[in-house]
Amino acid sequence: MDLNQLLERAIEARKNSYSPYSKFPVGAAVLTNDGKLYTGCNVENAAYGITVCAETVAVAKAVSEGSRNIAAVAVAADTAGVCRPCGSCRQFILEFGDEIVIIMGNLKGDRETRSIKELIPFSFSSRDLD
Incomplete structure (x- = not known):
């Protein structure tokens, strides 16, 4: 699968978003090094602090199914520019590889590709503990 x-x-995953408060559906897809695909969407809650971002859902699905070797994460929303992962999602993704x-995109066809290290420089992860 290409990016x-x-x-x-x-x-496609953003169509499953539960976003009644923000009205901002986001979709994500994770590709593992062994070619498995996991998707996610944002899931909001009236108690905003327990809302879950699409990227976190997709990564958590991969990990819960035994896939920790993540090759790529895509995120998309109906935004003017590309949809970028929030800071929390960047940290969550980084935990599984630097x-x-x-790949960030929107519904208009805009695309931007970066490494997670570019999106969260001077980061800290479990690899720093070795």
């Missing part, structure tokens, strides 16, 4: 196909899966490719 454009991964982003299309993220766009070479993960992040």
